[in-house]
Amino acid sequence: MEFISATGEERYAALVRVAADSVIGLDLDGTLSPIVDDPSLARIHPDAGEVLVELAEHVAAIAIITGRPARQALALGGLDDVGNAIGEMGKELYIFGQYGNERWSSVNRRVISPRPPHGLASFLLGLPSLLRRADAFDAYVEEKGLAVAVHTRRLPDATAAFERLLGPVSELAAANDLTVEPGRSVIEVRAPGTHKGDAVHTIAEELSTRGFMFAGDDLGDLEAFAAVEELRQSGQATLLVCSSSDEQGALLRRADVSVDGPEGVLDLLRQLSRDAASARL
Known part of the structure:
Protein backbone atom coordinates (compact mmCIF):
# COMPACT_ATOMS: atom_id res chain seq x y z
CA MET A 1 0.00 0.00 0.00
CA GLU A 2 1.43 3.36 -1.04
CA PHE A 3 -0.10 6.63 0.08
CA ILE A 4 0.09 8.97 -2.89
CA SER A 5 -2.06 11.96 -1.93
CA ALA A 6 -0.76 14.53 0.53
CA THR A 7 -3.45 13.57 3.03
CA GLY A 8 -3.79 9.88 2.13
CA GLU A 9 -2.52 8.56 5.46
CA GLU A 10 -4.83 10.90 7.39
CA ARG A 11 -7.80 9.84 5.27
CA TYR A 12 -7.06 6.18 5.91
CA ALA A 13 -6.88 6.79 9.66
CA ALA A 14 -10.18 8.74 9.58
CA LEU A 15 -11.87 5.86 7.73
CA VAL A 16 -10.62 3.37 10.31
CA ARG A 17 -12.19 5.44 13.09
CA VAL A 18 -15.65 5.28 11.47
CA ALA A 19 -15.29 1.84 9.86
CA ALA A 20 -18.41 0.49 11.58
CA ASP A 21 -20.49 3.11 9.76
CA SER A 22 -18.65 2.87 6.44
CA VAL A 23 -19.21 1.10 3.13
CA ILE A 24 -16.34 -0.54 1.27
CA GLY A 25 -16.99 -0.25 -2.47
CA LEU A 26 -15.01 -2.40 -4.89
CA ASP A 27 -14.79 -2.82 -8.63
CA LEU A 28 -14.46 -6.43 -9.82
CA ASP A 29 -12.19 -6.86 -12.87
CA GLY A 30 -8.69 -5.60 -12.18
CA THR A 31 -9.58 -4.97 -8.54
CA LEU A 32 -10.84 -8.24 -7.06
CA SER A 33 -10.06 -10.42 -10.08
CA PRO A 34 -7.05 -10.31 -12.43
CA ILE A 35 -7.56 -9.01 -15.97
CA VAL A 36 -7.50 -11.89 -18.48
CA ASP A 37 -7.71 -12.08 -22.27
CA ASP A 38 -11.07 -13.86 -22.20
CA PRO A 39 -13.43 -12.01 -19.81
CA SER A 40 -15.66 -15.08 -19.56
CA LEU A 41 -12.79 -16.88 -17.83
CA ALA A 42 -12.12 -14.18 -15.24
CA ARG A 43 -12.32 -15.43 -11.67
CA ILE A 44 -12.24 -13.58 -8.39
CA HIS A 45 -8.94 -13.91 -6.50
CA PRO A 46 -9.05 -17.21 -4.54
CA ASP A 47 -8.48 -15.37 -1.24
CA ALA A 48 -11.07 -12.66 -1.86
CA GLY A 49 -14.07 -14.44 -0.34
CA GLU A 50 -12.35 -15.04 2.98
CA VAL A 51 -11.02 -11.47 3.09
CA LEU A 52 -14.44 -9.96 2.35
CA VAL A 53 -16.14 -12.04 5.03
CA GLU A 54 -13.52 -11.02 7.59
CA LEU A 55 -13.84 -7.35 6.62
CA ALA A 56 -17.65 -7.42 6.78
CA GLU A 57 -17.46 -7.90 10.54
CA HIS A 58 -15.91 -4.44 10.93
CA VAL A 59 -17.85 -2.29 8.41
CA ALA A 60 -21.46 -1.38 7.66
CA ALA A 61 -21.56 -3.16 4.28
CA ILE A 62 -19.54 -4.22 1.27
CA ALA A 63 -20.64 -3.19 -2.21
CA ILE A 64 -19.21 -4.61 -5.43
CA ILE A 65 -19.91 -2.09 -8.19
CA THR A 66 -19.04 -3.52 -11.60
CA GLY A 67 -19.68 -3.23 -15.30
CA ARG A 68 -20.41 -6.96 -15.41
CA PRO A 69 -23.97 -8.25 -15.19
CA ALA A 70 -24.85 -9.00 -11.58
CA ARG A 71 -25.55 -12.70 -12.25
CA GLN A 72 -22.19 -13.05 -13.98
CA ALA A 73 -20.41 -11.39 -11.07
CA LEU A 74 -22.13 -13.80 -8.70
CA ALA A 75 -21.08 -16.81 -10.76
CA LEU A 76 -17.48 -15.78 -11.45
CA GLY A 77 -16.87 -14.68 -7.89
CA GLY A 78 -18.67 -17.34 -5.89
CA LEU A 79 -20.32 -14.35 -4.27
CA ASP A 80 -23.54 -16.15 -3.39
CA ASP A 81 -21.63 -18.13 -0.77
CA VAL A 82 -19.76 -15.02 0.35
CA GLY A 83 -23.11 -13.27 0.76
CA ASN A 84 -24.39 -16.18 2.87
CA ALA A 85 -21.42 -15.95 5.21
CA ILE A 86 -21.71 -12.18 5.51
CA GLY A 87 -25.45 -12.46 6.14
CA GLU A 88 -24.87 -14.91 8.99
CA MET A 89 -23.04 -12.16 10.89
CA GLY A 90 -25.92 -9.73 10.35
CA LYS A 91 -24.17 -7.72 7.63
CA GLU A 92 -24.93 -7.28 3.93
CA LEU A 93 -23.15 -7.75 0.62
CA TYR A 94 -24.42 -5.69 -2.32
CA ILE A 95 -23.71 -6.16 -6.01
CA PHE A 96 -24.46 -3.32 -8.39
CA GLY A 97 -24.09 -4.78 -11.89
CA GLN A 98 -23.83 -3.12 -15.29
CA TYR A 99 -22.62 0.18 -13.80
CA GLY A 100 -25.42 0.27 -11.23
CA ASN A 101 -28.29 -0.61 -13.55
CA GLU A 102 -28.70 -3.97 -11.79
CA ARG A 103 -28.87 -4.64 -8.08
CA TRP A 104 -28.57 -7.75 -5.91
CA SER A 105 -28.00 -8.13 -2.18
CA SER A 106 -27.43 -10.98 0.22
CA VAL A 107 -30.73 -10.07 1.89
CA ASN A 108 -32.86 -9.54 -1.22
CA ARG A 109 -31.41 -12.30 -3.38
CA ARG A 110 -33.10 -11.28 -6.61
CA VAL A 111 -31.43 -9.31 -9.40
CA ILE A 112 -33.42 -6.15 -10.07
CA SER A 113 -32.83 -5.03 -13.64
CA PRO A 114 -34.40 -2.66 -16.20
CA ARG A 115 -35.17 -3.52 -19.83
CA PRO A 116 -32.36 -3.25 -22.43
CA PRO A 117 -32.03 0.16 -24.09
CA HIS A 118 -33.94 0.53 -27.38
CA GLY A 119 -30.89 1.34 -29.50
CA ALA A 191 -27.73 3.36 -22.08
CA PRO A 192 -26.88 6.86 -20.82
CA GLY A 193 -27.77 7.91 -17.31
CA THR A 194 -26.90 5.44 -14.57
CA HIS A 195 -23.23 5.00 -13.71
CA LYS A 196 -21.12 3.73 -10.81
CA GLY A 197 -21.31 7.07 -9.06
CA ASP A 198 -25.09 6.70 -8.75
CA ALA A 199 -24.58 3.37 -6.98
CA VAL A 200 -22.17 5.01 -4.53
CA HIS A 201 -24.69 7.74 -3.70
CA THR A 202 -27.57 5.25 -3.45
CA ILE A 203 -25.97 3.00 -0.87
CA ALA A 204 -24.40 5.90 1.05
CA GLU A 205 -27.85 7.47 1.42
CA GLU A 206 -29.65 4.23 2.27
CA LEU A 207 -27.17 3.29 5.00
CA SER A 208 -26.53 6.85 6.27
CA THR A 209 -22.79 6.26 6.02
CA ARG A 210 -20.11 8.22 7.83
CA GLY A 211 -17.38 6.83 5.61
CA PHE A 212 -16.85 5.35 2.15
CA MET A 213 -13.92 3.67 0.45
CA PHE A 214 -13.85 2.80 -3.24
CA ALA A 215 -11.21 0.80 -5.10
CA GLY A 216 -11.08 0.65 -8.90
CA ASP A 217 -8.69 0.31 -11.79
CA ASP A 218 -9.90 2.04 -14.98
CA LEU A 219 -11.92 4.82 -16.59
CA GLY A 220 -15.23 3.14 -15.79
CA ASP A 221 -14.51 3.88 -12.12
CA LEU A 222 -14.09 7.64 -12.52
CA GLU A 223 -17.75 8.38 -11.71
CA ALA A 224 -17.45 6.33 -8.53
CA PHE A 225 -14.34 8.30 -7.58
CA ALA A 226 -16.21 11.56 -8.24
CA ALA A 227 -19.15 10.44 -6.09
CA VAL A 228 -16.83 9.55 -3.20
CA GLU A 229 -15.19 12.98 -3.55
CA GLU A 230 -18.66 14.52 -3.21
CA LEU A 231 -19.22 12.51 -0.02
CA ARG A 232 -15.88 13.86 1.21
CA GLN A 233 -17.10 17.40 0.62
CA SER A 234 -20.14 16.64 2.77
CA GLY A 235 -17.89 15.68 5.69
CA GLN A 236 -17.61 11.91 5.34
CA ALA A 237 -14.35 10.03 5.87
CA THR A 238 -13.32 8.72 2.46
CA LEU A 239 -10.52 6.81 0.79
CA LEU A 240 -9.91 6.38 -2.95
CA VAL A 241 -7.80 3.39 -3.96
CA CYS A 242 -6.25 2.77 -7.38
CA SER A 243 -5.53 -0.83 -8.28
CA SER A 244 -2.62 0.21 -10.44
CA SER A 245 -1.81 -0.78 -13.98
CA ASP A 246 0.33 0.62 -16.75
CA GLU A 247 -2.81 1.01 -18.86
CA GLN A 248 -4.66 3.65 -16.86
CA GLY A 249 -3.29 6.68 -15.04
CA ALA A 250 -6.47 8.74 -14.73
CA LEU A 251 -7.49 7.12 -11.43
CA LEU A 252 -3.97 7.25 -10.05
CA ARG A 253 -3.97 11.04 -10.27
CA ARG A 254 -7.08 11.20 -8.05
CA ALA A 255 -6.34 8.35 -5.66
CA ASP A 256 -5.20 8.50 -2.04
CA VAL A 257 -3.67 5.04 -2.13
CA SER A 258 -2.07 2.93 -4.84
CA VAL A 259 -1.89 -0.85 -4.60
CA ASP A 260 -0.51 -3.51 -6.92
CA GLY A 261 -3.59 -5.12 -8.51
CA PRO A 262 -5.93 -7.59 -6.76
CA GLU A 263 -3.18 -8.89 -4.47
CA GLY A 264 -2.56 -5.35 -3.26
CA VAL A 265 -6.29 -4.67 -2.84
CA LEU A 266 -6.67 -7.73 -0.63
CA ASP A 267 -3.62 -6.75 1.42
CA LEU A 268 -5.22 -3.34 2.00
CA LEU A 269 -8.53 -4.91 3.03
CA ARG A 270 -6.72 -7.23 5.47
CA GLN A 271 -4.93 -4.25 6.98
CA LEU A 272 -8.19 -2.33 7.24
CA SER A 273 -9.78 -5.27 9.08
CA ARG A 274 -6.90 -5.40 11.57
CA ASP A 275 -6.85 -1.66 12.15
CA ALA A 276 -10.63 -1.39 12.51
CA ALA A 277 -10.63 -4.25 15.03
CA SER A 278 -7.86 -2.57 17.03
CA ALA A 279 -9.67 0.76 16.99
CA ARG A 280 -12.68 -0.85 18.69
CA LEU A 281 -10.66 -2.20 21.63
Whole structure:
Protein backbone atom coordinates (compact mmCIF):
# COMPACT_ATOMS: atom_id res chain seq x y z
CA MET A 1 0.00 0.00 0.00
CA GLU A 2 1.43 3.36 -1.04
CA PHE A 3 -0.10 6.63 0.08
CA ILE A 4 0.09 8.97 -2.89
CA SER A 5 -2.06 11.96 -1.93
CA ALA A 6 -0.76 14.53 0.53
CA THR A 7 -3.45 13.57 3.03
CA GLY A 8 -3.79 9.88 2.13
CA GLU A 9 -2.52 8.56 5.46
CA GLU A 10 -4.83 10.90 7.39
CA ARG A 11 -7.80 9.84 5.27
CA TYR A 12 -7.06 6.18 5.91
CA ALA A 13 -6.88 6.79 9.66
CA ALA A 14 -10.18 8.74 9.58
CA LEU A 15 -11.87 5.86 7.73
CA VAL A 16 -10.62 3.37 10.31
CA ARG A 17 -12.19 5.44 13.09
CA VAL A 18 -15.65 5.28 11.47
CA ALA A 19 -15.29 1.84 9.86
CA ALA A 20 -18.41 0.49 11.58
CA ASP A 21 -20.49 3.11 9.76
CA SER A 22 -18.65 2.87 6.44
CA VAL A 23 -19.21 1.10 3.13
CA ILE A 24 -16.34 -0.54 1.27
CA GLY A 25 -16.99 -0.25 -2.47
CA LEU A 26 -15.01 -2.40 -4.89
CA ASP A 27 -14.79 -2.82 -8.63
CA LEU A 28 -14.46 -6.43 -9.82
CA ASP A 29 -12.19 -6.86 -12.87
CA GLY A 30 -8.69 -5.60 -12.18
CA THR A 31 -9.58 -4.97 -8.54
CA LEU A 32 -10.84 -8.24 -7.06
CA SER A 33 -10.06 -10.42 -10.08
CA PRO A 34 -7.05 -10.31 -12.43
CA ILE A 35 -7.56 -9.01 -15.97
CA VAL A 36 -7.50 -11.89 -18.48
CA ASP A 37 -7.71 -12.08 -22.27
CA ASP A 38 -11.07 -13.86 -22.20
CA PRO A 39 -13.43 -12.01 -19.81
CA SER A 40 -15.66 -15.08 -19.56
CA LEU A 41 -12.79 -16.88 -17.83
CA ALA A 42 -12.12 -14.18 -15.24
CA ARG A 43 -12.32 -15.43 -11.67
CA ILE A 44 -12.24 -13.58 -8.39
CA HIS A 45 -8.94 -13.91 -6.50
CA PRO A 46 -9.05 -17.21 -4.54
CA ASP A 47 -8.48 -15.37 -1.24
CA ALA A 48 -11.07 -12.66 -1.86
CA GLY A 49 -14.07 -14.44 -0.34
CA GLU A 50 -12.35 -15.04 2.98
CA VAL A 51 -11.02 -11.47 3.09
CA LEU A 52 -14.44 -9.96 2.35
CA VAL A 53 -16.14 -12.04 5.03
CA GLU A 54 -13.52 -11.02 7.59
CA LEU A 55 -13.84 -7.35 6.62
CA ALA A 56 -17.65 -7.42 6.78
CA GLU A 57 -17.46 -7.90 10.54
CA HIS A 58 -15.91 -4.44 10.93
CA VAL A 59 -17.85 -2.29 8.41
CA ALA A 60 -21.46 -1.38 7.66
CA ALA A 61 -21.56 -3.16 4.28
CA ILE A 62 -19.54 -4.22 1.27
CA ALA A 63 -20.64 -3.19 -2.21
CA ILE A 64 -19.21 -4.61 -5.43
CA ILE A 65 -19.91 -2.09 -8.19
CA THR A 66 -19.04 -3.52 -11.60
CA GLY A 67 -19.68 -3.23 -15.30
CA ARG A 68 -20.41 -6.96 -15.41
CA PRO A 69 -23.97 -8.25 -15.19
CA ALA A 70 -24.85 -9.00 -11.58
CA ARG A 71 -25.55 -12.70 -12.25
CA GLN A 72 -22.19 -13.05 -13.98
CA ALA A 73 -20.41 -11.39 -11.07
CA LEU A 74 -22.13 -13.80 -8.70
CA ALA A 75 -21.08 -16.81 -10.76
CA LEU A 76 -17.48 -15.78 -11.45
CA GLY A 77 -16.87 -14.68 -7.89
CA GLY A 78 -18.67 -17.34 -5.89
CA LEU A 79 -20.32 -14.35 -4.27
CA ASP A 80 -23.54 -16.15 -3.39
CA ASP A 81 -21.63 -18.13 -0.77
CA VAL A 82 -19.76 -15.02 0.35
CA GLY A 83 -23.11 -13.27 0.76
CA ASN A 84 -24.39 -16.18 2.87
CA ALA A 85 -21.42 -15.95 5.21
CA ILE A 86 -21.71 -12.18 5.51
CA GLY A 87 -25.45 -12.46 6.14
CA GLU A 88 -24.87 -14.91 8.99
CA MET A 89 -23.04 -12.16 10.89
CA GLY A 90 -25.92 -9.73 10.35
CA LYS A 91 -24.17 -7.72 7.63
CA GLU A 92 -24.93 -7.28 3.93
CA LEU A 93 -23.15 -7.75 0.62
CA TYR A 94 -24.42 -5.69 -2.32
CA ILE A 95 -23.71 -6.16 -6.01
CA PHE A 96 -24.46 -3.32 -8.39
CA GLY A 97 -24.09 -4.78 -11.89
CA GLN A 98 -23.83 -3.12 -15.29
CA TYR A 99 -22.62 0.18 -13.80
CA GLY A 100 -25.42 0.27 -11.23
CA ASN A 101 -28.29 -0.61 -13.55
CA GLU A 102 -28.70 -3.97 -11.79
CA ARG A 103 -28.87 -4.64 -8.08
CA TRP A 104 -28.57 -7.75 -5.91
CA SER A 105 -28.00 -8.13 -2.18
CA SER A 106 -27.43 -10.98 0.22
CA VAL A 107 -30.73 -10.07 1.89
CA ASN A 108 -32.86 -9.54 -1.22
CA ARG A 109 -31.41 -12.30 -3.38
CA ARG A 110 -33.10 -11.28 -6.61
CA VAL A 111 -31.43 -9.31 -9.40
CA ILE A 112 -33.42 -6.15 -10.07
CA SER A 113 -32.83 -5.03 -13.64
CA PRO A 114 -34.40 -2.66 -16.20
CA ARG A 115 -35.17 -3.52 -19.83
CA PRO A 116 -32.36 -3.25 -22.43
CA PRO A 117 -32.03 0.16 -24.09
CA HIS A 118 -33.94 0.53 -27.38
CA GLY A 119 -30.89 1.34 -29.50
CA LEU A 120 -28.80 -1.64 -28.46
CA ALA A 121 -30.20 -4.02 -31.11
CA SER A 122 -29.52 -1.50 -33.89
CA PHE A 123 -26.02 -0.91 -32.57
CA LEU A 124 -25.33 -4.65 -32.69
CA LEU A 125 -26.55 -4.86 -36.29
CA GLY A 126 -24.09 -2.20 -37.38
CA LEU A 127 -21.15 -3.44 -35.33
CA PRO A 128 -19.76 -6.24 -37.60
CA SER A 129 -19.27 -3.96 -40.61
CA LEU A 130 -17.70 -1.32 -38.35
CA LEU A 131 -15.20 -3.88 -37.02
CA ARG A 132 -14.36 -4.96 -40.57
CA ARG A 133 -13.68 -1.39 -41.69
CA ALA A 134 -11.45 -0.82 -38.66
CA ASP A 135 -9.46 -4.01 -39.32
CA ALA A 136 -10.63 -5.37 -35.97
CA PHE A 137 -13.15 -8.02 -36.99
CA ASP A 138 -11.65 -10.51 -34.52
CA ALA A 139 -12.30 -8.24 -31.55
CA TYR A 140 -14.26 -10.10 -28.89
CA VAL A 141 -17.83 -8.76 -28.63
CA GLU A 142 -19.45 -9.43 -25.27
CA GLU A 143 -23.23 -9.02 -25.11
CA LYS A 144 -24.30 -8.23 -21.54
CA GLY A 145 -28.04 -7.80 -21.97
CA LEU A 146 -28.06 -4.11 -21.04
CA ALA A 147 -24.76 -3.31 -22.76
CA VAL A 148 -22.20 -4.46 -25.31
CA ALA A 149 -18.46 -4.58 -24.68
CA VAL A 150 -15.91 -4.62 -27.51
CA HIS A 151 -12.64 -6.12 -26.22
CA THR A 152 -9.38 -5.55 -28.11
CA ARG A 153 -7.08 -7.38 -25.69
CA ARG A 154 -6.90 -10.54 -27.88
CA LEU A 155 -5.84 -8.61 -31.00
CA PRO A 156 -2.16 -8.45 -32.08
CA ASP A 157 -1.86 -4.75 -31.10
CA ALA A 158 -4.58 -4.19 -28.52
CA THR A 159 -3.76 -0.51 -27.97
CA ALA A 160 -3.74 0.41 -31.66
CA ALA A 161 -7.01 -1.48 -32.25
CA PHE A 162 -8.60 0.29 -29.28
CA GLU A 163 -7.60 3.68 -30.68
CA ARG A 164 -8.90 2.80 -34.16
CA LEU A 165 -12.22 1.65 -32.75
CA LEU A 166 -13.00 4.28 -30.13
CA GLY A 167 -14.10 7.00 -32.57
CA PRO A 168 -16.27 4.85 -34.89
CA VAL A 169 -17.83 2.93 -31.99
CA SER A 170 -18.63 6.21 -30.26
CA GLU A 171 -20.29 7.54 -33.41
CA LEU A 172 -22.41 4.41 -33.87
CA ALA A 173 -23.38 4.50 -30.19
CA ALA A 174 -24.40 8.16 -30.38
CA ALA A 175 -26.53 7.45 -33.47
CA ASN A 176 -28.47 4.94 -31.36
CA ASP A 177 -28.78 7.15 -28.26
CA LEU A 178 -26.23 5.12 -26.34
CA THR A 179 -23.18 6.15 -24.36
CA VAL A 180 -19.60 4.86 -24.44
CA GLU A 181 -17.51 3.81 -21.44
CA PRO A 182 -13.83 3.23 -22.37
CA GLY A 183 -11.84 0.87 -20.17
CA ARG A 184 -8.66 -1.20 -20.24
CA SER A 185 -8.61 -2.52 -23.83
CA VAL A 186 -12.42 -2.49 -23.85
CA ILE A 187 -15.09 -0.14 -25.16
CA GLU A 188 -18.44 -0.55 -23.40
CA VAL A 189 -21.66 0.72 -24.98
CA ARG A 190 -24.76 1.15 -22.83
CA ALA A 191 -27.73 3.36 -22.08
CA PRO A 192 -26.88 6.86 -20.82
CA GLY A 193 -27.77 7.91 -17.31
CA THR A 194 -26.90 5.44 -14.57
CA HIS A 195 -23.23 5.00 -13.71
CA LYS A 196 -21.12 3.73 -10.81
CA GLY A 197 -21.31 7.07 -9.06
CA ASP A 198 -25.09 6.70 -8.75
CA ALA A 199 -24.58 3.37 -6.98
CA VAL A 200 -22.17 5.01 -4.53
CA HIS A 201 -24.69 7.74 -3.70
CA THR A 202 -27.57 5.25 -3.45
CA ILE A 203 -25.97 3.00 -0.87
CA ALA A 204 -24.40 5.90 1.05
CA GLU A 205 -27.85 7.47 1.42
CA GLU A 206 -29.65 4.23 2.27
CA LEU A 207 -27.17 3.29 5.00
CA SER A 208 -26.53 6.85 6.27
CA THR A 209 -22.79 6.26 6.02
CA ARG A 210 -20.11 8.22 7.83
CA GLY A 211 -17.38 6.83 5.61
CA PHE A 212 -16.85 5.35 2.15
CA MET A 213 -13.92 3.67 0.45
CA PHE A 214 -13.85 2.80 -3.24
CA ALA A 215 -11.21 0.80 -5.10
CA GLY A 216 -11.08 0.65 -8.90
CA ASP A 217 -8.69 0.31 -11.79
CA ASP A 218 -9.90 2.04 -14.98
CA LEU A 219 -11.92 4.82 -16.59
CA GLY A 220 -15.23 3.14 -15.79
CA ASP A 221 -14.51 3.88 -12.12
CA LEU A 222 -14.09 7.64 -12.52
CA GLU A 223 -17.75 8.38 -11.71
CA ALA A 224 -17.45 6.33 -8.53
CA PHE A 225 -14.34 8.30 -7.58
CA ALA A 226 -16.21 11.56 -8.24
CA ALA A 227 -19.15 10.44 -6.09
CA VAL A 228 -16.83 9.55 -3.20
CA GLU A 229 -15.19 12.98 -3.55
CA GLU A 230 -18.66 14.52 -3.21
CA LEU A 231 -19.22 12.51 -0.02
CA ARG A 232 -15.88 13.86 1.21
CA GLN A 233 -17.10 17.40 0.62
CA SER A 234 -20.14 16.64 2.77
CA GLY A 235 -17.89 15.68 5.69
CA GLN A 236 -17.61 11.91 5.34
CA ALA A 237 -14.35 10.03 5.87
CA THR A 238 -13.32 8.72 2.46
CA LEU A 239 -10.52 6.81 0.79
CA LEU A 240 -9.91 6.38 -2.95
CA VAL A 241 -7.80 3.39 -3.96
CA CYS A 242 -6.25 2.77 -7.38
CA SER A 243 -5.53 -0.83 -8.28
CA SER A 244 -2.62 0.21 -10.44
CA SER A 245 -1.81 -0.78 -13.98
CA ASP A 246 0.33 0.62 -16.75
CA GLU A 247 -2.81 1.01 -18.86
CA GLN A 248 -4.66 3.65 -16.86
CA GLY A 249 -3.29 6.68 -15.04
CA ALA A 250 -6.47 8.74 -14.73
CA LEU A 251 -7.49 7.12 -11.43
CA LEU A 252 -3.97 7.25 -10.05
CA ARG A 253 -3.97 11.04 -10.27
CA ARG A 254 -7.08 11.20 -8.05
CA ALA A 255 -6.34 8.35 -5.66
CA ASP A 256 -5.20 8.50 -2.04
CA VAL A 257 -3.67 5.04 -2.13
CA SER A 258 -2.07 2.93 -4.84
CA VAL A 259 -1.89 -0.85 -4.60
CA ASP A 260 -0.51 -3.51 -6.92
CA GLY A 261 -3.59 -5.12 -8.51
CA PRO A 262 -5.93 -7.59 -6.76
CA GLU A 263 -3.18 -8.89 -4.47
CA GLY A 264 -2.56 -5.35 -3.26
CA VAL A 265 -6.29 -4.67 -2.84
CA LEU A 266 -6.67 -7.73 -0.63
CA ASP A 267 -3.62 -6.75 1.42
CA LEU A 268 -5.22 -3.34 2.00
CA LEU A 269 -8.53 -4.91 3.03
CA ARG A 270 -6.72 -7.23 5.47
CA GLN A 271 -4.93 -4.25 6.98
CA LEU A 272 -8.19 -2.33 7.24
CA SER A 273 -9.78 -5.27 9.08
CA ARG A 274 -6.90 -5.40 11.57
CA ASP A 275 -6.85 -1.66 12.15
CA ALA A 276 -10.63 -1.39 12.51
CA ALA A 277 -10.63 -4.25 15.03
CA SER A 278 -7.86 -2.57 17.03
CA ALA A 279 -9.67 0.76 16.99
CA ARG A 280 -12.68 -0.85 18.69
CA LEU A 281 -10.66 -2.20 21.63
